[in-house]
Amino acid sequence: MKTTVVCSGGLDSISLAYITAAKHELTRLVSFDYGQRHRKEVDFAIRAAEQLGVPHHLFDLRPIGAALTGSALTDDIDVPDGHYAEDTMRITVVPNRNAIMLTIAFGLAAANNEDAVATAVHGGDHFIYPDCRPAFTEAFDRMQAAALDGYAKVKLHTPFVNATKADIVTLGALHNTPFEQTWSCYKGGDIHCGRCGTCVERREAFHLAGVSDPTVYADPDFWCEAIERRKQA
Template sequence: MKKAVVLLSGGLDSTTALYLAKSKGYEVYAISFNYGQRHDKELESAKKVAEVAGVKEHIIVETNMSAWGGSALTDQRIDVPEGDEKRKEIPVTYVPARNMIFLSYAASYAEVVGAQDVFIGVSEVDYSGYVDCRQEFIDAMEEAINKGTVCGAEEGKPIKIHAPFINMTKAEEIKLGMKLGVDYSQTWSCYRGEEQACGSCDSCVLRLKAFKEAGYDDPVIYK
């Protein structure tokens, strides 16, 4: 069976990406990160999703990006802002080079388990302006990975980065996830780590809008 490494945060996008990889016949190796984020709600969701989906292996990488902060998600001194769909500048919830770091780990993991495919749930359409959610970044990262790994540079077994939602809206993604049998009640998207999702941060605003456009009720409980 062909193998794939899936970046699994426990959120809507990564969970849908995992189910999509499984639907394509991949044996899935899920990788999550405890990177010093302000809460572990999403990470707990990742554990549940991996267990229910029946992945081959789920590993959690410890890497402390809160050591330097610089984001509302890794620095407790920076407040999570209210959601604003009209915002044009990069929000303070951007974590510097996070997807670059995560994909580097995923590539190393893929080379060890013999996977030539890596899935990441980023999108250029419905996102908060993050520079590491763009196709040009994915292409550049794939090229760098295949120049810096033995499997890519020497063995003729290049690693392909799949970003299946790069040109999809979240509403389209949710419709696909429903067809794939994703249980979105297990996922967590809110930037704030409270008992219930806040419903007002960028991530919640985008998620609620997407469920409404897709014609479904979001099963997550909000304040």
């Protein structure tokens, strides 16, 4: 199955790239610059493409991202600390982001006679992000079948859609994903902050998976406090 992987440079999408390279025919990695707070992740996606021996495509969506206001990922709004499943993390939603990115990836895949576009949406995203839920991915797949009817047959591949982040770490480890060469932190400092939702979720996932976490965090113990606070909410 010839497959394009949408790759942000994060733990999930780079794990997906390595798994896809092992199980299918990885053709390319696709990333997007939508004016996010930092582009640090993209450098990791470029490195992954080089290591996997496939092309990397970076699409400039900054004019579109500038219009999708109100998110801590694109505007001058503080990224909240805490667990990913807290209501405060809703400020990180960029409206319709996945639908826009996947539409472009599908066009690219169709133009190159590929079979699938893979994206690393997972079960931990469901609480906050509507365009990561099965209802969205299934509907999007049907929509693209109609959009490309008679021209190409490209499927949406979402192997993690009902998986946990810990599941992804487990699978990524089995396929030799270089976790130290992935980036999760929304704050984009020199090292992972350890406090934002993506850092907390990342740290927790390694713990639950029983896999050694190679990540250096500015606040390596905050995740325990965040998880305890979530339990008491």
